[in-house]
Amino acid sequence: MATTYKLIQQVTVSSATTTISFNNIPQTYTDLCVLISGRSDHGAHYGGGTLRFNGDLGNNYSFKRMYGDTATVGSTGGSSVSAITDWDVNGGTTTANVFGNVQIYIPNYRNNNFKSCSIDYGVENDSSNGINGLLAGLWSSTSAITSITLYPFTYSAFFFQPNTTAYLYGISNS
Numbered sequence: 001m002a003t004t005y006k007l008i009q010q011v012t013v014s015s016a017t018t019t020i021s022f023n024n025i026p027q028t029y030t031d032l033c034v035l036i037s038g039r040s041d042h043g044a045h046y047g048g049g050t051l052r053f054n055g056d057l058g059n060n061y062s063f064k065r066m067y068g069d070t071a072t073v074g075s076t077g078g079s080s081v082s083a084i085t086d087w088d089v090n091g092g093t094t095t096a097n098v099f100g101n102v103q104i105y106i107p108n109y110r111n112n113n114f115k116s117c118s119i120d121y122g123v124e125n126d127s128s129n130g131i132n133g134l135l136a137g138l139w140s141s142t143s144a145i146t147s148i149t150l151y152p153f154t155y156s157a158f159f160f161q162p163n164t165t166a167y168l169y170g171i172s173n174s
């Protein structure tokens with residue numbers, strides 16, 4: 001069977017904002033994919049990123065991240081935490097007008113099992129201070145995903161910068 005991607009929603013940030021949300025996600029696809037070209041005002045070369053489903057603020061998430069930058073390789077993670085976090089977009093100290101890229105893939109978003117996701121990201125700053133990583137996340141809920149909220153850095157006082165774009169795609173096997 002052919003796999004098809006259908007654009008469900010697109011958000012382009014026109015002025016600094018603390019969240020990007022996709023709401024009323026149709027329950028007609030097999031999987032979801034979010035693509036982000038983003039930048040935050042976080043005062044580092046990376047901007048961080050956080051993800052929540054259906055407005056769930058409880059400690060119902062876990063994640064594991066592997067990353068590498070120009071000086072370090074490492075991993076981070078958390079269990080029974082309030083969001084899937086630690087993916088990155090470009091931060092405030094990177095070259096102006098350079099945006100990090102993120103892909104979030106969510107299989108089986110409407111089934112009755114816990115929801116997993118994989119996140120692949122890359123931050124570029126000319127030839128220095130780049131960071132790339134892979135992250136596996138789990139939302140311990142059997143509810144279908146109807147909304148996705150993205151934060152630029154651990155849901156605090158940081159902002160996605162203008163011209164950040166995020167696209168939500170529905171994926172089906174027909």
